[in-house]
Amino acid sequence: MMKRVLLLLVFLIIAISPATLALAQKNSPLINTIRIEGPIDPATAIYVHRSIGEAEENGAQAVVILIETPGGLMDSMQKIVQDFYASRVPIVVYVWPQGARAASAGAIIALAANIAAMSPGTNMGAAHPVVMGGAQPDKIMATKLENDAAAYARSIATRRGRNVDWAEQVVRKSVSVNENEAKQKNVIDIIAKDQADLLRQINGRKVDTAAGKVTISSVNARVEPIEQTVRERFLHAIDNPNITYILMLLAVYGLIFELSNPGAILPGVVGGIALIMALFSFAVVPVNMAGILLIIFAIALFLIDLHVPTHGILTVGGVISFVCGSLMLFSGGPPGYQISPWLTILMSVLTGGFFIFGVGAGIRAQRKRAVTGAEGMMDQIVEAKTDIDPKGKVFVEGSWWNAQTDGEPIKKGEMVRVIKLQKLTLLVRKEEATPKAGSPE
Numbered sequence: 001m002m003k004r005v006l007l008l009l010v011f012l013i014i015a016i017s018p019a020t021l022a023l024a025q026k027n028s029p030l031i032n033t034i035r036i037e038g039p040i041d042p043a044t045a046i047y048v049h050r051s052i053g054e055a056e057e058n059g060a061q062a063v064v065i066l067i068e069t070p071g072g073l074m075d076s077m078q079k080i081v082q083d084f085y086a087s088r089v090p091i092v093v094y095v096w097p098q099g100a101r102a103a104s105a106g107a108i109i110a111l112a113a114n115i116a117a118m119s120p121g122t123n124m125g126a127a128h129p130v131v132m133g134g135a136q137p138d139k140i141m142a143t144k145l146e147n148d149a150a151a152y153a154r155s156i157a158t159r160r161g162r163n164v165d166w167a168e169q170v171v172r173k174s175v176s177v178n179e180n181e182a183k184q185k186n187v188i189d190i191i192a193k194d195q196a197d198l199l200r201q202i203n204g205r206k207v208d209t210a211a212g213k214v215t216i217s218s219v220n221a222r223v224e225p226i227e228q229t230v231r232e233r234f235l236h237a238i239d240n241p242n243i244t245y246i247l248m249l250l251a252v253y254g255l256i257f258e259l260s261n262p263g264a265i266l267p268g269v270v271g272g273i274a275l276i277m278a279l280f281s282f283a284v285v286p287v288n289m290a291g292i293l294l295i296i297f298a299i300a301l302f303l304i305d306l307h308v309p310t311h312g313i314l315t316v317g318g319v320i321s322f323v324c325g326s327l328m329l330f331s332g333g334p335p336g337y338q339i340s341p342w343l344t345i346l347m348s349v350l351t352g353g354f355f356i357f358g359v360g361a362g363i364r365a366q367r368k369r370a371v372t373g374a375e376g377m378m379d380q381i382v383e384a385k386t387d388i389d390p391k392g393k394v395f396v397e398g399s400w401w402n403a404q405t406d407g408e409p410i411k412k413g414e415m416v417r418v419i420k421l422q423k424l425t426l427l428v429r430k431e432e433a434t435p436k437a438g439s440p441e
Contacts, residue, residue: 029221031199032060032089039337040072040105042284043235045079051226055089058224062090062202062216064195065113068097071104072337073284074129074149081112081156088211090114094198095122095179103127107170110188112156114207117190117198118179124187125176127153146172163187195223241330241337244281249347251275252299253354286337287329294325302352315352323348380418381431384410394418394426403428 032055036044048065055063084091093113095102102110102124110116110124118124129149150171157167163186169175182188192198199218206215228236237243254271258264301318308314326344330337377396385400386392389409394401394416402425403416410416416428 029061029217029219030058031062031064031218031221031223032058033064033066033195033223033225035225036065036067036069036106038069038236038240040069040076040080040109041236041239042073042076043232043239044072045076045083046235047228047232048080049083050229050232052083052087052089052091054226056087060089061218061221062092062115063087064092064094064198064223065109066094066096066195067102067106067109068095068100069102069104069106071106071127073286074105077105077108078152080109084109084112084114085159086210088209090207090209090214090216092117092198092202094192094195095119095124096195098122103176108153108156111153111160111162111167114160114209115190115202115205116160116162116182116188117192117201118182118188120179120191120193123176123178124182125170126174127170128174129171199223238277238281239284241285241339242343244278244285245326245329245339245343245347247274247278247281248295249351251278253351256299256303285330288331291325291327291329291331294321294328298322298325298351319348319352322351377418377426378420381415382418384412384414384416384428387412388416388428391425394428396426401426405429 032051034047034051036048052063091113092115093102093110095106095110095118098119098121100119100122102118102122104127107124107127127149129145150168153167153171154164156162157164166175166177166185166187177185177187179188179191183191190198190201192201199221202216203218204215206213208214238247251271251274254267254269254274256271258268258271261267298318298321301314301321305314305318323344326339326348327341330339380396382394382396384392384403385395387410388394388403388405391402391404392410392412394403396418404422404425404427405416406419406427406429408430410428410430415431417431419427419429421427
């Protein structure tokens with residue numbers, strides 16, 4: 001009897017445990033996490049906005065933003081800060097993993113969070129504003145831009161109760177701090193070695209949200225990441241300067257190859273799609289017009305060198321212009337918006353080769369003398385099979401043709417040169433030459 005009772009208890013425990021565990025997990029507090037990597041751009045702002053909305057619908061205790069960024073666009077940063085202010089869920093920005101940084105726009109985003117945290121070996125700061133496109137504003141405009149950014153940083157620090165002086169210096173003097181300095185200067189609230197340590201330290205903290213004061217409960221919390229959608233990943237990818245650069249060159253390659261080889265179709269389609277995507281990216285990514293003009297000039301030099309015998313001098317000049325334009329294309333923009341030097345070198349070599357061998361082969365093929373059809377018969381030297389005075393017969397390209405002399409009479413067996421085709425009669429001229437191999441007797 002006792003054995004039966006014990007077996008029944010074991011069975012009940014096994015049967016009930018999964019349901020009990022699932023119910024306990026469902027009733028445990030929820031923490032949503034999102035990951036920001038790379039430059040702050042419009043796709044990042046869209047991702048943050050959607051994630052905060054989902055966290056509010058899920059009833060999450062907090063949104064933990066794991067950030068690692070060199071900076072980015074001011075407009076996108078401001079939209080993220082506005083979403084932080086409007087959030088009914090506490091926002092925690094955590095500079096992670098070890099060795100990461102939250103520079104420029106990333107530093108301002110961290111200041112705007114309800115709770116700012118850093119992992120060991122990280123740093124944040126250097127938020128001096130940069131003019132898009134590499135343009136150099138005059139002194140008055142530069143001062144206005146700096147004052148505006150400094151006031152914005154001060155207002156954020158004041159609202160979140162952080163070091164206002166440091167917030168101003170991070171803009172005016174591009175100061176940067178590691179995690180220990182940031183904690184001492186009241187720039188951040190927490191130093192956490194990992195995410196578990198972070199959740200332990202934020203438990204029980206009270207913060208101000210758009211819904212009022214909220215106490216965070218993160219003990220035994222369920223941590224559920226909110227991933228980027230395919231659309232957000234795509235937008236973030238094409239906003240990358242390296243991707244934009246490749247798209248621009250694909251557009252150039254495709255369209256020029258299509259124009260030099262009409263009817264190829266595929267290069268034109270690929271080039272057209274790449275051009276539209278590149279133009280979309282140019283609307284977001286800061287572009288230096290001098291860089292674009294140098295790249296256009298380089299392409300012009302490549303094309304001219306295909307038609308004019310310069311012994312490669314224009315091609316060398318084109319490569320130099322292309323490299324300089326590529327290096328300048330995104331210069332002067334916000335941090336994170338520069339092209340990899342290795343990509344510049346690779347694409348310069350490929351572009352030079354494309355025009356020399358690819359487009360050049362197409363143009364040479366167009367100039368090549370036709371070898372078939374009516375055009376293929378032109379200028380051939382054949383034997384007169386009958387007297388031609390003024391008309392007779394010749395044998396060309398495996399067929400008998402009516403022939404007409406353009407001048408003096410031609411006797412049977414003499415060599416003639418085909419001048420042109422008039423309707424179905426070949427106009428020929430007397431020529432001293434050896435008979436064509438393979439011509440019938």
